[in-house]
Amino acid sequence: MAPYGEISRNGLWNNNPALVQLLGLCPLLAVTGTVVNAIGLGLATIGVLTCSNLAVSLVRRQMPDTVRLPASVMIIATFVTCAELLMKAFTYELYLVLGIFIPLIVTNCAILGRADAFASKNPVLPSLVDGFMMGLGFTAVLIVIGAVREILGQGTLFADMDLLLGPVAKDWAIPVLGGDYPGFLVAVLPPGAFLVAGLLIAAKNAIDAGIERRRSQQVKIVPGSKRVRVTGKIS
């Protein structure tokens, strides 16, 4: 029984690709201007990461060590092409918005990193879970950054969700900061992405430090009473 709980915790928090490994920063910074972009790219990344981990894990015994990386890249590229064609077919407007960043998922180090560090050394099912959880962790960070940048930059949340979900989501845009919000352009521009990502990393470290502090302050309660031994052999 593989430690699925630990794999999940690693992907979502302890070893989060975006906040801890700092991998895949290019899409993280480039397409997180709005929530819908973040979700769109996040879903594509989850799909590619899960499938590539699965495939790499399946062929891990057949793959010679010397061509490990090129082979992994080929597998990833295949799934990225699939994701690109799927987005072209079902969410064409979003595909146009995300543009070059969908094919660029191939170069997302988080994906190659998981393929090489985990999937090529582990059985199929743990690799699948690892890919999914890493993708989910990455997507969660994308969405949080997208939300912060969208609120600060445009004053809305969930604008243009119909690009992803169809006409149902046409009216989902919430004008969080009122209709006449002037728009804080720096949040939409690349510096805003760096700032928000940096602040998120700081927040994660602060939370971890807080948890650590609380854990170290807790007094260990030993069940039952113990007598203090005053004579005899002291071990």
Add this chain to the structure above:
Amino acid sequence: MALMRASSPHARSGDSTSKVMLQVAAATIPGVLALVLYFGIGVLVNIALCTVTAVACEAAVMKLRNRPIGFYLKDYSAFVTALLLGIALPPYCAWWLPVVGTASAMVLAKHLYGGMGYNPFNPAMVGYVVLLISFPVDMTRWVGPAEIIAGAPSLGEAFGLIFGFGNYSVDGFTRATPLEIVRLNESVLLSQLYEMEPVLNKGAVAGFGWETANFGFLVGGLFLLFRRIITWHAPVAMLATLALMSLLFYDSGSSLSEGSPTLHLFSGATMLGAFFIITDPISGATSNRGRLIFGAGVGLLTYIIRAWGTYPDAVAFAVLLMNFAAPTIDNYTLPRTYGHKAARRATDLEER
């Protein structure tokens, strides 16, 4: 705890950070007076809003970092940052511009990097650039000098414009700045342009109001030089480079001229930048040779962006770009220490 220094007759100037900062603040008075005289009380409101925000941010961050609040507020560095940003902002802009700009300057540019003495970028200029790229429309609307727009906004109008009540529009008061006029001109000779534009023909060399404010900052800068708070290297290098570049591309005043040296020296933020911004001891170069290079770089970049960039003035961008370069400049301009042969590079020392 007072550290006693017993041996060697160390010279003591008695200058503390707060004294230096207060003198810098005092040196801005002539320039600020000129700005108020020509552009009205909007300048003072900006400075006040910036100061309140800066002190609040400084206190809040110090509280978060468990540092003594009073001690750090007393060095007046937050006040000087706020003062410089307040001067740079367009008068009568909406109240949230100074607040957002100062908060970015203090929190993002200063304290996230470790606070006083650790910031690689000039906080006031970071605040200004954040605003300029975020709100380009609001940030490039300068009111005209009072005599040209038939009186500066009255007190009521001023507060209406700044705090957004009443039905005032700043558009009624704004005029193109001299730098914008010359930059956008492509059809007439500069001499004709100077006759056509009231801002230019009422002034002596570089635009009515603007030249006086720049002269005020020049006087303040000379005071700082006299008090030995700054050295001459960076300002002289910046002004000389700017003058040289504008002389090269002056084009004898044709319609495509980028403006005369006097226009570039005495308009926009030139003098404020030369004496108050690039002389910042924290984010600038450290050695005198380094300051020469740093100042020349700022002058060069300022001219390039003014002449061929998309923004009307460029001191803030030029300063930030050179702030990036300052550590490298310092590395290559390490002064020769007494008893050693040639000047070394700091990186050589670390490798040993």
